[in-house]
Amino acid sequence: MKLIIINGPNLNLLGKREPEIYGARGFEDYLKELQAEFPQVNLEYFQSNIEGELIDKLQEVGFSYDGIILNAAAYTHTSVGIGDAVKAIDAPVVEVHISNTHKREEFRHVSFISPGAKGVILGFGLRSYELAIRSFL
Numbered sequence: 001m002k003l004i005i006i007n008g009p010n011l012n013l014l015g016k017r018e019p020e021i022y023g024a025r026g027f028e029d030y031l032k033e034l035q036a037e038f039p040q041v042n043l044e045y046f047q048s049n050i051e052g053e054l055i056d057k058l059q060e061v062g063f064s065y066d067g068i069i070l071n072a073a074a075y076t077h078t079s080v081g082i083g084d085a086v087k088a089i090d091a092p093v094v095e096v097h098i099s100n101t102h103k104r105e106e107f108r109h110v111s112f113i114s115p116g117a118k119g120v121i122l123g124f125g126l127r128s129y130e131l132a133i134r135s136f137l
């Protein structure tokens with residue numbers, strides 16, 4: 001099974017960024033743990049702070065991969081373009097968030113990704129990504 005985790009803006013700063021919300025662990029470190037935990041999954045990773053690069057990546061993998069785990073981060077709440085890309089591709093997308101966005105500011109309660117997503121997992125810290133992988137298995 002071929003899956004990719006796509007992380008949006010500022011998620012390259014996990015571990016340093018608002019650790020009281022997002023935790024103290026960097027993503028690269030967590031990714032190694034995921035790859036060891038799911039040896040049967042060909043698990044790729046892509047991160048960008050740039051909206052168009054996220055759309056390009058969704059288009060690139062969206063017609064051949066078995067699934068996409070997408071944390072569009074702040075673009076979740078603003079990007080019609082990423083939401084449209086999720087609807088345009090064939091691969092199922094599971095939307096993931098580290099924090100429970102519904103417990104936070106009202107602008108985070110809106111998602112342009114959810115209408116095109118297969119499902120949404122949020123609020124379990126980095127474990128949200130593990131649960132998303134399990135959903136594909």
Ligand code: DQA
Pocket residue numbers: 009010011071072073074075076096097098099100101108
């Ligand atoms: C986030 C939640 C978003 O509201 C925020 O802009 C992020 C991270 C999360 O994983 O909890 O950057 O997607």
